[in-house]
Amino acid sequence: MSIYLYQISRHPEVGFLSLQEGDRPDWGDYAAIRAYFVNEVVDEEALYGFFPAGFAEQSGIAAADMAQFVERHPGNDAYLFVPNQRDATCFLNVFEEAEFRHPGFRQLAQDYLDAVGLSLDLREFVTDSRATAHTGNVLAKPVFWKTWFDLCEQVFALAEAGDGPLAAGLNATSGDASALALKVLLTDRIASLVLALDQQLRIAAFDHAARPLSDLASLAYRDKLPQLDAMKRDYLATGDITLIDSFLALRNSILQYTGNAPASLISPALAVIPARDAELVYGCITHVELPIRFPDFVTPIYLGESQAPGRLNLRELAPKWVPYHPIVGGMVGNFALRNYILEHHPKVKRIGVCMYRKFISRERISGVPAEENWMMDVVSDKELERQTFDSMLDPGAGDLLVGKTCGFLSEGQSAGYLKHYASAHHVEDLLRFAAAAVELGVLHSREVELFFDERVFFMGGVELGVFPAAFWLKSIADIEAVAWACVQRYEVKREGYQSRAWAFCAERLGSYLLLRYLRSICGGDNFEQYMGQLNLITRGDQTLYVPSN
Known part of the structure; x- marks a missing residue:
């Protein structure tokens, strides 16, 4: 198998082939790589790498290695x-690493992904050592x-x-000493996207543990870096959010030790409203001014x-989700809350x-059922x-x-979910x-019939109540993924009450996921001990429930 180790330099280091810089310096190394792929025929079984000038000296990894x-x-x-290795392991992904140095970059990258139709939330994107790399770190086949x-x-x-604003953002410069255009930083990090999203790729990552330390200060935390990578890898395998908690705590301590922790890693950018206690966050989803003062x-x-x-x-x-609020309804608030x-x-x-x-x-508070919906009690300002x-x-x-x-x-x-839906909405x-x-x-393919024929329903699904965090976060993530697939594929437009088409679907999926969870912990439908009372806030003597659009 042939190996082509190119270095983007007129004077490459030992063992590298010279690749001339491109004629567009504003595109950095991408200009040279782009010219190569536009003009050259590649061997599908060969390995190609495009390394920056001085890579061997700076990394300690020679072409022979x-x-x-x-x-x-x-x-x-x-x-x-x-x-x-510190940067590769101390960040959830290469986009968070770029945000560390260039505030606003992650949102620019997110805007790019949205523009090209790649459904991925970079705030939740996690990569371990098998998929964390910049373009100039990769030796790979044309696949x-x-x-x-x-x-x-x-x-x-x-x-x-x-x-447009996206083009302006891409062409803007980084603002640091490098003065690189942000489009260069983005193309450099797309390598990690490909490594993470193409599950068919066979990947081997070079082990740096045996390499000499380039910075003696790193000796204090070097043994912690494999722990960070293991936490990310285990999270990807299990979805256990507590692993991310542990990861963030350890990585923040390392970054603070090195004196490189930005305020954004310590103090959130958004205003944080304290939870009632460390174990509970209680969200209220609203598209209007709150009718009363909430706790x-x-x-x-x-x-x-x-x-x-x-x-x-x-x-x-x-x-x-802003443009899809009308058709997904209040469920988008749960995506935001998550x-x-x-x-x-x-x-x-x-x-x-x-x-x-x-x-x-x-x-129960009032004991007075709402008209047209006996599942809810009305709670008025009198109460x-x-x-x-x-x-x-x-x-x-x-x-x-x-x-x-x-x-x-x-x-x-x-009637089950499907039969009722066919009579009340657009099936x-x-x-x-x-x-x-x-x-x-x-849903597993074997669950579809069970889902369609389910006779037990929780009004609001996972949008009303109190839930274990791991269950709720996973359920909302699953519903969001399904809703996103639907809004991208189908241009559904309904009028009036039916305008919240995907909201009705999400409520039923949420109900089914909740039932599945309760049955798994209760061994059946004997979960009355967890039931409270659904209430509707009203004014005066009003008891009629009118769904909002």
Whole structure:
């Protein structure tokens, strides 16, 4: 197998082939690599690497070391030679690492991903040593480089278009001594995207443990770096959010020790509203001004016209969902709440959720059912004169608090989710939503019939109640993935009450996920001990429930 070790320099180091700089210095090393792929024919079985000038001297990894490593680890598609192990392990991904030095870069990269239709939230993107590398650290076959080049060419096209805020951001310079354009930093980090997202690639990462220390100060934390990588790897395998908690605590201590921890790693950029205690975050999703004063332990998440400076807004917490708020409904607030919790309360144990006029209480308060929806009791301002709202909303110490279950009727008969949906909404929406859930692994193919025929329903699904954090965070992530797939694939437009098409689907999927979880811990449908009362906040003697659009 042929190995082509190029160095972008007129005077390459020993063992490297010279690759002339490109004729567009504003594109950095990408200009040279781009010219190569545009003009040269590649061997599908050969390995190609494009290393920056001075790489061997700066990294301590010579061309001969690379060739020897390939010989000892045959059969891989990509080989990674990452010199800065602190940066590779101390950040969740290369985009967070860039944000560390260039505030605002991660959002620019996110805007690029959204523009090219790549559904990935960089705030939740985690890579271990098998997928953490810059372009100048990779020796790979064309199976890697072709995908990399395609993604980079889209950066090139967007930047060269020269119009709009995204082009302006890509062409802006970094503001530090390097004065590199941000588009250069982005193309340099796309290598990590390809490594992480192409699950078919066979990857071998060079082990730096035996290399001489380039910085004696790193001796104090060098043994901690493998621990950080192991935490990320285990998180990717299990989804256990507590591993990220541990990772952040250890990495912050290392960065603070080295004197390089920016304020953003210690003090959140967004205003953080204290949780009632370290174990509970209670969010309230609203698109209007709150009708009454909510308890101090409740964190409002604002949508639509209610967003304003100084608030926790959808447009900052989950900006990609802003245009889809009308069709996904209040569920987008849960996506925003999840992002807020992951960034500011990663150690939370319980998560509570209510809406601006709906909440779950441990006990019945008024005992007066709402008209047209007997599952809810109305709680008027008269009740608030007799009992504080803090005590009504207090979830107690339990890990779970949900409303009572109900069922659906169709033509006077008990009906499952699908049959009822077909009679009340547009059935093709639920069919598409379920198909996406199966495709994404949220539902197993064997569960589809069970999901469609489920007769037990939790109003609000996972949008109302108190839940164990691990369950709620995973469930919301799953629902978000399915909803995102649907809004990207289908241009669904409905009028009036039916306008929240994907919201109805998300509620049913949330209900099913909650049922599946409760049945797993209770061994059946005997979960009454976790049930409270669903309430509707009203004014005066009003008892009629009118769904909002």
